[in-house]
Amino acid sequence: MNMKTIHYIIFLHAMCLGNTYKILVMFPVPSPSHFILGSALARGLVNAGHDVTIVSPYKDKNPTENGKYSSIVLKGLADIKDPLENIKLFEIGESNPLTAAQLMYTMGNEVTNSTLESINSENSNIYEEKFDLVILEYFKNDALLALACHLKTPLVLFSTMGANLWVNSLVGNPTPPSYIPDLHLSYTDNMDFWQRLMNVFMYSAKKLNDKFFFLPFQYELAKKHFPHCVGEEGPLSNVSLLLLNSHESVNNPVPLVPNMINIGGFHISPQKELPRDLKEYIDNAEEGVVYFSLGSNVKPSEMRNETKKALLNALGKIKQKVLWKWDEDFLPGNPENIRTNKWFPQQEILAHPNVKVFITHGGLLSTTETIYHGVPILALPIFGDQKMNAAHAVAGGYALSLSISKITEDDISDALNQLLNDPKYRENAKKRSALMHDRQVKPMDLAIYWIEYVIRNKGAPHLRVAALNLTWYQYLLLDIISVVLIIGIILMFVSYLLMKKLCLSRKSDMKIKSN
Known part of the structure; x- marks a missing residue:
């Protein structure tokens, strides 16, 4: 069948x-x-x-x-x-x-x-x-x-x-905002005072942008195409x-x-067979394989020449073979241990037990897939939620993260040396993988x-x-807080007047007695 x-x-x-x-x-x-x-x-x-x-x-x-x-x-x-x-x-x-x-x-x-x-x-x-x-x-x-x-x-x-x-x-x-970081910040849920302050600022800036710029534009689009489905507050x-x-x-x-x-x-599909040549390449890698991909939107050829040189030099010195998803037909200065291609079957590569480290941009799909298969990460975040994902991975103990705009050959070599030789990173990745698989449904x-x-x-x-x-001020209980504050201020003012009157009355009585 x-x-x-x-x-x-x-x-x-x-x-x-x-x-x-x-x-x-x-x-x-x-x-x-x-x-x-x-x-x-x-x-x-x-x-x-x-x-x-x-x-x-x-x-x-x-x-x-x-x-x-x-x-x-x-x-x-x-x-x-x-x-x-x-x-x-x-x-x-x-x-x-x-x-x-x-x-x-x-x-x-x-x-x-x-x-x-x-x-x-x-x-x-x-x-x-x-x-x-x-x-x-x-x-x-x-x-x-x-x-x-x-x-x-x-x-x-x-x-x-x-x-x-x-x-x-x-x-x-x-x-x-006290423990949920904005997706454009490289913070975890454990933020210090200044990070929480920056987080509140980002939240506030985005809310104001939504209110006065973004949502009005979206509402006009909705009115144009679905006029019967738009109310005073926007699309119904x-x-x-x-x-x-x-x-x-x-x-x-x-x-x-x-x-x-x-x-x-x-989205993770049942494991398929690797193409024969690729399977042989990974199978025959005695020291294992490092897989390198910056996702589907990033063109690695647009990196600064200094960054490319640092990566090539660092990757060329390791004992492992390297699979690098590269967007052009030729990678200048490519060492012998690096194999490039415009596309690789990522899930099937990560599933292979001989893959030791995944160098990634930190996109959520790539992060999810590498955790699913229990492979440690060297994150080079670039934009969007990638910095936050990388921060979470580092906090989880299965990753290291470097700024791709500032990395040097020594930075990459040190990070790879830790990930390849310290077993704690792979152990933590396997623990995370077990958590992902341990689901009721x-x-x-x-x-x-x-x-x-x-x-x-x-x-x-x-x-x-x-x-x-609820309106925003009802949700935040600002109306209740305002009423309580007003009542408190009134009571304090009345108390002040009563105390003042009482003090004046006592002074008057004392004056009469002295006379």
């Missing part, structure tokens, strides 16, 4: 056991790593027997053959990366956190506008179809929340990160569920309201259960917390 037959039997089995729902999955961010998550979730839903339409900037090169799976490409969105590439991500990494955050806001506005324009020009039939549910990747694209209102379906949001300031307000989840949306690409083995534990579900690691099964739960329970409004019905 071949694999196609097995998939078909699984699909028929799922169809017989439960209802088949029609689900719209929208992942509009022009990033291959985001598409990996979206397509993995869509395929999981198809395997569970559902009819899925995925909307993204990319064409699925290997569409699933079992079940109903259709892909709609948002034309032109993949080109949005070009202006970001002109800025150069290595330069973004050297900018201050506010500048990096503002870039994400700008990208959010551009992606949202282009998504809506693309749907209108090429794929307007989406608006006419009947869906049971909309799953939307949330990435500063608030106008798209109105799509669920337009289609009259419940809304499930997906966050490519864990709980953070961006998404918490959408479901009323608390975000105490009721988030039924928020799926988080996180897990306690990777992210710090934080409070979650009932409709927030951690499914980190759901597989993350994909958990995601499917809650998605079906929301549909079965008509949006599951009973999971919605009352915090969403």
Whole structure:
């Protein structure tokens, strides 16, 4: 029996056991790593027997053959990366956190506008179809929340990160800045006074930016495309569920309201065979292999020449073989122990027991995959949440982190020497891996259960917390605090007047007695 037959039997089995729902999955961010998550979730839903339409900037090169799976490409969105590439991500990494955050806001506005324009020009039939549910990747694209209102379906949001300031307000989840660092800061949950002060500043700056600049722009986009789904407070949306690409083995534990579900690691697929030549290369590495990849968005060829030279010299001196994901056909000055390629099967490489260290940019997908397989990390964070992920990994004892804009050959050599020769890093990585695997339910099964739960329970409004019905000053109890302060001040003032009057009266009595 071949694999196609097995998939078909699984699909028929799922169809017989439960209802088949029609689900719209929208992942509009022009990033291959985001598409990996979206397509993995869509395929999981198809395997569970559902009819899925995925909307993204990319064409699925290997569409699933079992079940109903259709892909709609948002034309032109993949080109949005070009202006970001002109800025150069290595330069973004050297900018201050506010500048990096503002870039994400700008990208959010551009992606949202282009998504809506693309749907209108090429794929307007989406608006006419009947869906049971909309799953939307949330990435500063608030106008798209109105799509669920337009289609009259419940809304499930997906966050490519864990709980953070961006998404918490959408479901009323608390975000105490005392121990939850902003995603653009390289802090852990154990912050000193100055870090907490900087964290509060970042929170406040982002909230003000949302209030006066970002959200008004998004609301105008929503009014333009879904005028009947926009109220005084913005797009009419009721988030039924928020799926988080996180897990306690990777992210710090934080409070979650009932409709927030951690499914980190759901995209990790069953292990496949490595290509024969690559398998032989790793198998025959007597001292092991160091794997080096800066992800799908970063072009390592754009690094400073000094940085490239430092990496090449340091990697060329180690006994291990090196696999380096390099974006060009040729790497000048490449030592004999380094093998480059434009693409490597990352999950399969990390799963090989001969891989000793993963040099990574610290993206959440790469971090999740290396923890899943228990491989120590040398992090070279560049932008976004990568600095925070690297800080968490270092605090967890399975990683070291270096600033890619300041590294020297000695820095890299020292870090590699520690990671390769001190067993504590691999032991800690294995402990984290055990935590990720020690789960009551597989993350994909958990995601499917809650998605079906929301549909079965008509949006599951009973999971919605009352915090969403409060204004910001009510949520912070500022009205109560103000009343208590006013009453306290009045009582103190009255007490002062009474005491003053009493003192004057006593002085008067004493004066009369003396006379």
